[in-house]
Amino acid sequence: xxxxxxxxxxxxxxxxxxxxxxxxxxxxxxxxxxxxxxxxxxxxxxxxxxxxxxxxxxxxxxxxxxxxxxxxxxxxxxxxxxxxxxxxxxxxxxxxxxxxxxxxxxxxxxxxxxxxxxxxxxxxxxxxxxxxxxxxxxxxxxxxxxxxxxxxxxxxxxxxxxxxxxxxxxxxxxxxxxxxxxxxxxxxxxxxxxxxxxxxxxxxxxxxxxxxxxxxxxxxxxxxxxxxxxxxxxxxxxxxxxxxxxxxxxxxxxxxxxxxxxxxxxxxxxxxxxxxxxxxxxxxxxxxxxxxxxxxxxxxxxxxxxxxxxxxxxxxxxxxxxxxxxxxxxxxxxxxxxxxxxxxxxxxxxxxxxxxxxxxxxxxxxxxxxxxxxxxxxxxxxxxxxxxxxxxxxxxxxxxxxxxxxxxxxxxxxxxxxxxxxxxxxxxxxxxxxxxxxxxxxxxxxxxxxxxxxxxxxxxxxxxxxxxxxxxxxxxxxxxxxxxxxxxxxxxxxxxxxxxxxxxxxxxxxxxxxxxxxxxxxxxxxxxxxxxxxxxxx
Amino acid sequence: xxxxxxxxxxxxxxxxxxxxxxxxxxxxxxxxxxxxxxxxxxxxxxxxxxxxxxxxxxxxxxxxxxxxxxxxxxxxxxxxxxxxxxxxxxxxxxxxxxxxxxxxxxxxxxxxxxxxxxxxxxxxxxxxxxxxxxxxxxxxxxxxxxxxxxxxxxxxxxxxxxxxxxxxxxxxxxxxxxxxxxxxxxxxxxxxxxxxxxxxxxxxxxxxxxxxxxxxxxxxxxxxxxxxxxxxxxxxxxxxxxxxxxxxxxxxxxxxxxxxxxxxxxxxxxxxxxxxxxxxxxxxxxxxxxxxxxxxxxxxxxxxxxxxxx
Numbered sequence: 092x093x094x095x096x097x098x099x100x101x102x103x104x105x106x107x108x109x110x111x112x113x114x115x116x117x118x119x120x121x122x123x124x125x126x127x128x129x130x131x132x133x134x135x136x137x138x139x140x141x142x143x144x145x146x147x148x149x150x151x152x153x154x155x156x157x158x159x160x161x162x163x164x165x166x167x168x169x170x171x172x173x174x175x176x177x178x179x180x181x182x183x184x185x186x187x188x189x190x191x192x193x194x195x196x197x198x199x200x201x202x203x204x205x206x207x208x209x210x211x212x213x214x215x216x217x218x219x220x221x222x223x224x225x226x227x228x229x230x231x232x233x234x235x236x237x238x239x240x241x242x243x244x245x246x247x248x249x250x251x252x253x254x255x256x257x258x259x260x261x262x263x264x265x266x267x268x269x270x271x272x273x274x275x276x277x278x279x280x281x282x283x284x285x286x287x288x289x290x291x292x293x294x295x296x297x298x299x300x301x302x303x304x305x306x307x308x309x310x311x312x313x314x315x316x317x318x319x320x321x322x323x324x325x326x327x328x329x330x331x332x333x334x335x336x337x338x339x340x341x342x343x344x345x346x347x348x349x350x351x352x353x354x355x356x357x358x359x360x361x362x363x364x365x366x367x368x369x370x371x372x373x374x375x376x377x378x379x380x381x382x383x384x385x386x387x388x389x390x391x392x393x394x395x396x397x398x399x400x401x402x403x404x405x406x407x408x409x410x411x412x413x414x415x416x417x418x419x420x421x422x423x424x425x426x427x428x429x430x431x432x433x434x435x436x437x438x439x440x441x442x443x444x445x446x447x448x449x450x451x452x453x454x455x456x457x458x459x460x461x462x463x464x465x466x467x468x469x470x471x472x473x474x475x476x477x478x479x480x481x482x483x484x485x486x487x488x489x490x491x492x493x494x495x496x497x498x499x500x501x502x503x504x505x506x507x508x509x510x511x512x513x514x515x516x517x518x519x520x521x522x523x524x525x526x527x528x529x530x531x532x533x534x535x536x537x538x539x540x541x542x543x544x545x546x547x548x549x550x551x552x553x554x555x556x557x558x559x560x561x562x563x564x565x566x567x568x569x570x571x572x573x574x575x576x577x578x579x580x581x582x583x584x585x586x587x588x589x590x591x592x593x594x595x596x597x598x599x600x601x602x603x604x605x606x607x608x609x610x611x612x613x614x615x616x617x618x619x620x621x622x623x624x625x626x627x628x629x
Numbered sequence: 630x631x632x633x634x635x636x637x638x639x640x641x642x643x644x645x646x647x648x649x650x651x652x653x654x655x656x657x658x659x660x661x662x663x664x665x666x667x668x669x670x671x672x673x674x675x676x677x678x679x680x681x682x683x684x685x686x687x688x689x690x691x692x693x694x695x696x697x698x699x700x701x702x703x704x705x706x707x708x709x710x711x712x713x714x715x716x717x718x719x720x721x722x723x724x725x726x727x728x729x730x731x732x733x734x735x736x737x738x739x740x741x742x743x744x745x746x747x748x749x750x751x752x753x754x755x756x757x758x759x760x761x762x763x764x765x766x767x768x769x770x771x772x773x774x775x776x777x778x779x780x781x782x783x784x785x786x787x788x789x790x791x792x793x794x795x796x797x798x799x800x801x802x803x804x805x806x807x808x809x810x811x812x813x814x815x816x817x818x819x820x821x822x823x824x825x826x827x828x829x830x831x832x833x834x835x836x837x838x839x840x841x842x843x844x845x846x847x848x849x850x851x852x853x854x855x856x857x858x859x860x861x862x863x864x865x866x867x868x869x870x871x872x873x874x875x876x877x878x879x880x881x882x883x884x885x886x887x888x889x890x891x892x893x894x895x896x897x898x899x900x901x902x903x904x905x906x907x908x909x910x911x912x913x914x915x916x917x918x919x920x921x922x923x924x925x926x927x928x929x930x931x932x933x934x935x936x937x938x939x
Contacts, residue, residue: 138884141712220673223681225664228671241673295712313713313721314884315795339794341882345777349785350792482895513661513897520665530667550672 129628131357131610132337133621134347138314143294144280145217145224150620153277155317155338157620159302160280161325163191163210163259164271166619170432170536172271176205176281176303176326177259186266186572191259198324199283200307207253209281214251214261215239216287217278226278229534232270234262266572269537276535277620305331305624314340332612332627351605357628358606358613363484366603367419375603377421381430381617382532382600383541384422386477386493390593391555392525393473398591399463400472404526405449405595406456407500408493414598417492418485421603425596426450428585429538432617436574441538445582448589449596453500460501476506478527480515486528489597519553529553532600536618538581539568545588556593637921641914645907649699652906653692656899663708663897682708684899695903704904709896715904722886723908725795726873729883733805734870737813742859744813745820746847752825760817767814776807776880793882804881808874812866816859823855830854853927860927864920868913872905 135155141147142156165175174180177191197205217224218236230236233251238244250262263270273279283301286293293299297311305327306319317338321331339355341347344362351359361369369375388395388404395401410424423431426447433441464472477493479486490507497503505526510518518524531551533540543549546565547557564584571577588594602615609629614622662684664675679685683694698705704715748760783803784792791800827833828851836846873887886905893901924931 138710140710143712146711220677220680223674223677225670225674225678227674227677237673240677292712312884315882339882340884341793342879342888343793343882346780346793346880346882349780350794352785353788353792355792355794511661511895512667513665513895514659516665516667517661532668534668550670 129332129334130337131333131335131613131623131626131628132339132355133358134341134350134356134360135317135338137340137342139317141294142300142308144213144277144282145222145226146294148224148226148278154621155319156277156280158304158306158319158336158623159300159308160277160304162274162276162279162281163193164275165624166272166275166614166616166622168614168625170616170619172275175275180271186268187263189261189263189270190254191261193257193259194326195257196326197303198326200302200322200324201283201286202324203283203285204256205281205303206256206284207259208256209284210259211251211253212284212287213282214279215246215249216282218249219246224278226276229273229276229278232263232267232273234264265570267537267569268574269535272537272618273535275619306333306336309335316340327624331624333623336623348605351607354607357610358604361420361603361605369605370419370421374605375421376606378602378604378615379423379430379432379617380532380600380602381432381536382530383425383428383430383596384489384528384530384598384600385425385428385594385596387519387524387527387529387554387594388592389522389525389527389555391522394463394467394469394475395526397463397467399459399466401592402590403456403458403460403463403501404497404503405592406452406459407496408595408597409451409496410597411451412496413489413492417488418598420601422598422601425598428588428594428596429541429581430533430599430617433536433538435578441578441581444578445585448586451500456500457502460503472503474506475503476508476525478508478510478515478518478524480512480528481509482512490528520550522553522555529594530600533618538578538585539565542581542584542588543569545593554593556591558587558591561587561591637918641918644914645911648910649696649903649907650692652903653695654688656894656897656902657688657691659894659897661897663899665897682706682899699903699907704907705900707898707901709893709898709901715900718889718901719886719904719908722873722884722889725883726878726885726887727871729801729805729808729877729885730867730871730873732801733809734812734867736805737809737816738863740809741813741816742820742852742856744817746824746852746855748817748821749824749828750847757821761821764814764817767810768818770810771876772807772811772874773876773880775810776804776877779803779807780880793880795881795883800881804877804883807881808870808877812870815862815866819859819862820855823858824851827851827855856927857924860920860923864916865913868909868916872909872912 135151137151139147139152139155140149141152142159144156144160147153147156161175163175163177164172167173176193176197178194180189180191182189193205193207199205214230214233216222218227218230218239220240220242227240230240233249235244235249239246239249252260254260281303286301290299293301297308300308302308302322305322305325307322308317309320310318319336321334322328325331341350344360347356347359348362348365350356361375366375388401390396410426414422414424426449427442427445429441429445431440431442435441435444477490479490487509494505494507497505519527531541531544543565544551545556546552546562561584564580568577568580568584571580606613610626611629612625612627614625616622664670664678676685683691695705704719706714707718710718744760744764748757751757780792780803784790790803794800833846833851836850873885875887875891877883878885878887889901889905893905
């Protein structure tokens with residue numbers, strides 16, 4: 092009896108210990124190799140939804156894709172569009188027609204030349220309702236694209252045309268200088284016409300994928316990792332210093348951080364609990380991201396039909412306190428809706444020129460609340476509920492901090508409610524929420540992208556608010572060819588938006604990350620996707 | 630026996646149909662939609678997308694379309710992973726979850742039963758308490774804590790094993806260990822309690838009196854009976870472990886199918902919700918059927934077609 096019980100214990104112990112010690116080789120082989128072979132190891136967070144440009148409209152698809160392909164322009168290190176697959180272009184005197192000359196040496200990774208026809212085919216594919224591209228609205232800058240997409244027009248009437256193999260002519264609805272920056276977006280990448288027509292699943296596997304970017308796809312183990320190697324067919328291959336890139340797909344931020352610690356990853360995000368510590372140690376790096384965290388009032392619900400009451404709530408919020416004591420992630424507090432990073436023709440930053448449109452002011456907030464209540468004939472303020480979405484703890488923390496601020500600065504008890512993210516979004520769009528959290532991330536690099544959201548009945552409006560003067564200013568900015576005048580219109584519009592207060596801004600988003608000392612040259616654009624063309628390993 | 634299997638097969642088919650129908654309508658009853666991100670979604674774009682996935686049709690028409698493709702074993706396209714079909718997601722993910730799950734199961738069954746027997750034999754002794762403390766820890770410590778702890782100690786501090794991802798057998802050890810903790814504990818506790826019951830039975834005393842060796846008594850006489858309750862739960866346990874765990878797969882970045890159970894619901898990715906549900910329930914129903922057959926083998930007193938005899 093004794094003997095065999097000892098054996099049992101021994102077995103269990105061996106089984107458990109074996110679990111811990113077999114294969115005691117040190118990890119981080121990839122890290123060691125990168126010393127000789129110049130390989131950067133990144134985390135993409137998840138499997139790309141699709142590497143087909145018009146389909147995978149999200150960061151997990153476009154971050155890798157931005158390095159596998161290239162549009163007519165590419166954002167440079169200073170975030171301005173530079174000549175890429177297009178060598179040069181001409182703009183007609185009315186600013187509406189662009190004629191692009193495609194480089195003679197622009198080639199697909201299979202060696203075939205990139206042609207103007209590839210671009211024409213690709214851009215019409217974006218607008219084609221049959222493609223069902225979630226990014227189709229970005230093509231609406233082009234004449235006839237919206238009609239094609241809504242089923243009222245046809246592919247022939249969409250004004251993008253290959254004049255010959257290397258010349259592409261595009262006509263826009265209105266002169267928009269930032270069009271050159273818009274077309275650096277992966278939505279506007281060319282696709283190899285012949286390959287796509289032959290095989291609709293061409294973007295699904297590494298061996299059928301064809302690109303024209305600095306890197307080519309060498310291996311794709313789904314939901315596991317992608318390997319890219321330098322593309323020698325790329326026209327500017329001499330600028331590409333890396334031999335390869337490994338993209339892992341780790342969804343858990345703690346695991347990502349732990350892999351960075353063991354050297355299995357070259358860069359990493361920061362787990363929320365550690366941000367304070369890593370900032371203190373000076374390890375965390377920050378880059379702007381063009382987007383705003385803000386709150387929406389529903390102007391169709393009491394008491395927020397009243398402008399002064401909305402304004403009172405906005406003024407009771409201290410943006411600095413939120414970023415310093417709640418999120419602790421070094422975001423810039425937002426005193427306007429448009430983020431930093433958009434220059435006017437004189438070179439001034441839109442946000443700085445626009446200055447602080449709203450600043451915390453307790454006294455004024457109380458005063459406006461009284462005034463608003465008087466206007467509406469309220470003895471007591473109708474109950475207010477602030478709703479946030481679950482899934483990200485930050486939303487809850489911010490909502491709780493705001494609740495405290497409203498109590499302290501206005502003497503108002505606000506109730507909190509939470510909803511699952513998808514339900515939250517449905518209810519917000521249906522104007523069922525009285526007061527709710529929101530975020531906006533720019534799709535293209537111009538203040539108009541922020542401001543057009545609040546045009547009356549825009550699907551992004553979600554407040555019930557509408558203002559004729561505002562609508563007029565946005566419409567005029569969208570048509571305006573004179574940049575100076577256009578920026579003036581946009582400044583006026585932003586002032587109305589903040590003054591009327593259907594929303595109030597909290598902070599501007601940023602990108603916080605850790606990066607190995609020996610990795611240089613990775614560019615993170617405020618609007619745009621991860622850029623590895625100039626990356627290097629020392 | 631053949632008649633029994635035939636009957637069971639028909640009832641299995643009906644069960645699966647009921648599950649499909651219920652899931653289909655329940656899932657469409659949840660508010661929200663797959664194209665409902667916070668970002669800008671233009672109305673035309675949304676309509677085009679809905680038309681692409683037939684979501685603009687009447688719900689019963691959609692149900693009909695779904696049943697028809699299901700009969701051809703086609704689960705349809707994933708909406709979130711737009712260029713991948715659900716069949717592809719499952720056929721890529723399941724073998725990996727299966728591999729990891731088998732290792733974890735094997736380890737938890739063998740060690741769980743061993744630990745249970747051992748605790749029962751040393752009832753109320755130090756070893757019993759030790760084993761059961763271990764079991765309580767296994768049940769009560771959530772596996773995401775266990776996983777994070779294992780990574781921190783074994784991979785980051787001691788640098789014995791890689792942190793995460795799925796590349797070699799070394800990458801399998803930590804997740805398998807984390808995954809096996811709770812089934813191990815369940816099996817150990819169950820084995821212990823039923824062993825304790827069996828060991829007091831008369832026929833064990835008889836066996837002892839006959840002078841059989843302790844090994845023979847435990848393994849041949851006691852264990853065989855004591856295993857019945859363990860086998861009962863094994864059906865559900867195996868189905869759950871083999872189809873992967875959301876938490877473990879996320880923490881260890883394992884490309885299995887476990888994550889889809891949760892992420893598909895968050896994304897309202899209807900075809901993936903259906904695909905994972907149908908796959909899981911089919912597997913579960915089949916395993917429960919196997920369990921019923923196994924009863925008969927382990928305990929010949931249990932007759933499968935008893936009802937017919939009556």
